[in-house]
Amino acid sequence: MPETTIIRSWKAPIALAVFTVLYALLVLVAARGGESTFRLSTQTDVIKLADLVVPVGATTTGILVLLVLLTAGSAYLVRSSGRSPLWVTVAYVLLVVVGFLTWAAAGAAIPVVGLLAGSLTLAVPLIYGALGGVIGERVGVVNIAIEGQLLAGAFTAAVVSTVTGQPLLGLVAAMVAGVLVAAILAVFAIRYLVDQVIVGVVLNVLVTGLTSFLFSQVLQPNAATLNQPPRFDRIPIPLLSDIPVLGPVLFRQTIIVYVMYIVVAAVFFGMFRTRWGLRLRAVGEHPQAADTVGIKVNATRFWNVLLAGAIAGLGGTVFTIGNGIAFNKEMTAGAGFIALAAVIFGQWNPIRATLAALLFGFASNLQNTLSVIGAPVPSEFMLMVPYVVTIFVVAGVVGKSRAPAASGKPYIKG
Structure with a gap:
């Protein structure tokens, strides 16, 4: 009987070991005393929890x-079975977050609800963008233009909702x-076979330049009539919004967030439980085989790229009507590229990509919380946190990731 060859990826245990050493240096060399307080409730909560003091x-x-034990366990699992399970990484990240917050908040109090709610707010556009990226790559088209789609969505939502006074029209x-x-991405990438990455980069530059020009020449001189978007009101869901900690975070949100919950569930269910999802994945993995059974490969790609663009454009509304903020130049600030990182970290799975986007949102909001409580962390370092986390999860802890086989490859019939 032939022996089974186990392919081992040591990326996860090596990355965990490196960050364990960094954490050890933080808590041992820069040790802090006293107590940290985690505030679990707000003044408006119906059910109030006592503060957690550690x-x-x-x-x-x-x-x-x-x-240390998790790192050793990860190395053992890689040695025995060839890979480190996802739960090890999740547990590791949660422990690092709790440990770092405990260290940073010595003598102060961290508003847990505010930290989580702000993290969700920052993660919403990333989730929409990541879902668009997952759909695009699953069908075989690399969507580098997520940044441009978010920015275009933010611009048009601000203008239309200001002119009409109706945020739903926005x-x-x-x-x-x-x-x-x-549509521009699809036409050039699918019809004219232009390199998808190049088209995506060009579209990002085009949308950035166009919206910046229109902002300077049109919106600024007419801000009162074109760039004062109304804001969606928060809609608390009865009973669910009263759940301690999670209620205020998840169920006292705007319609944009509630739509996001539906979109995440719909994309996941559709991708793995419907004929649409089966055809989408078939086209992204083996377009020749899909063609032989009667699936129109390029048409399937075209319409799904448009669907991905609609979802990403919806995410752009968070930057304007989602918060009642006027449009400004380049206000998406690279969110589309972070969303792409979430696609890779999530291994082209809608649920995992959503979790990755939530992690990036948390990392972005952490700098705001720590600056408020006066943590002894340089502001320059905190500005780096979201991008350090991006590098960490993409290069270190996800192990071996395989994109859809036909992603980025144009299909020529025959």
Whole structure:
């Protein structure tokens, strides 16, 4: 009987070991005493939880021991089975976050609900963008233009909702704008076989330049009539919004967030439980085989790229009507590229990409929270946190990732 060859990827345990050493240096060399307080409720909560007070030294040291054990366990699992399970990474990240917050908040209090709610707000456009990226790559088209679709959505949502006074029309306009950007990508990448990455980069530059020009020449001189978008009101869901901690975070949100919940579930269900999803994945994995069974490969790619653009454009509304903020130049600030990282980290799975986007949103909001409580962390370092986390998860902890086989490859019939 032939022996089975186990292919081992040591990326995860090596990355965990490196960050365990960094965490050890933080809590041992820059040790802090006293207690940290985690505030679990707000003044408006119906059910109020008591503050959680923990000793800094004992907690950070205990977490360090657990991180060492997880790192060793990851290495053992790679040696025995060839890979480190996802739950090891998730547990590791949660422990690092708790340990770092405990260290940073010594003598202060962290508003847990505010931290999580702000993280979700920052993650929403990333989730929409990541879902658009997952659909595009699953069908075989690399969507580098997520940044441009988010920016186009933000611009059109601000203008249309200001002119009409109806933020719902702004949502529709943002989706149309995302579809238009995606249509250009689809035509050049699918019909004319232009390199998909190049087209995506050019579209990002085009949308950035166009919206910046229109902002300077049209919106600024007419800000009162064209660039004062109304804001969606928060809609608390009865009973669910009263759940401690999670209720205020998840169920006291705007319609944009509630639509996001539906879109995430719909994309996941559709991709793995419907004929549409089966055809989409078949075209992205083996277009020749899909063609032989009667699936129109290029048409399937074209319409799904438009769908991905509509979803990404919807995510752009968060930057304007989602928060009642006027449009400004380049206000998406690279969110589309972070969304692409979430696609890779999530291994082209809608649920995992959503979790990755939530992690990036948390990393972005962490700098705001730590600056408020006066944590002894340089502001320059905190600005780096989201991008350090991006590099960490993409290059280190996801292990071996395989994109859809036909992603980025044009299909020529015959």
